[in-house]
Each structure stands twice: as C-alpha cells, then as structure tokens.
Amino acid sequence: MRGRARILRRLWLRPPMWTYEQHPPRALDLESLPSVPALPAQPPRIAIVTPSFNQGQFLRATIDSVLDQNYPTLFITCRMVDRTTGRSKY
Numbered sequence: 001m002r003g004r005a006r007i008l009r010r011l012w013l014r015p016p017m018w019t020y021e022q023h024p025p026r027a028l029d030l031e032s033l034p035s036v037p038a039l040p041a042q043p044p045r046i047a048i049v050t051p052s053f054n055q056g057q058f059l060r061a062t063i064d065s066v067l068d069q070n071y072p073t074l075f076i077t078c079r080m081v082d083r084t085t086g087r088s089k090y
Contacts, residue, residue, distance in 0.1 A: 045073040052080045 048066055052059050059078060066076055 039072065043071070043073055045075060046071060047075045047077070050076065050078045052078060054081075056080055 050059070050062055050066075052062075059080070063076065063078065066074070
C-alpha cells in the first residue's frame with residue numbers, strides 16, 4: 001500500500017500536461033542590436049511564388065507584405081487555383 005500511495009502522490013504533485021512557465025517581459029534595447037548591413041551594388045534577384053487555393057481575400061495583404069520589404073530586385077508570381085473548377089490564374 002505504501003508503494004501505491006507514493007506513486008499516486010507523485011502523480012498528483014506533477015504539474016499538469018500543457019502547463020507552460022511564462023517569463024516576465026523585458027524591454028527590447030534596439031540600440032544594442034547591430035546595424036543592418038548595406039545591400040551590395042548588384043543584389044541577387046529574388047523570386048517569390050505565392051500559391052493561393054481559394055484564398056484570394058488574403059492575396060492583396062500577402063503582396064503588400066512582400067513589397068513592403070523594399071528589396072530592389074524582387075520578382076513576384078501569384079497563382080490562384082479554384083478548387084471547384086480546377087482552373088488556375090496568374
């Protein structure tokens with residue numbers, strides 16, 4: 001009986017599953033971060049392909065987010081596919 005009581009007590013005292021400890025917030029010191037390096041004279045070209053499966057309502061926000069990065073040589077391709085008809089649009 002003592003062994004069973006010890007096991008039950010250990011299970012009862014264990015923190016429940018999915019319990020996370022939260023650390024207190026701290027201020028972010030942006031001055032201590034290194035500065036952003038300058039782009040080279042000819043930065044590499046970056047291509048971004050955005051597939052969209054019946055999610056056209058989010059496409060404008062996605063494109064705006066990519067363009068807000070202010071990268072000089074950026075190429076974006078969006079492909080929208082309608083699941084009901086199977087047609088795709090560029």
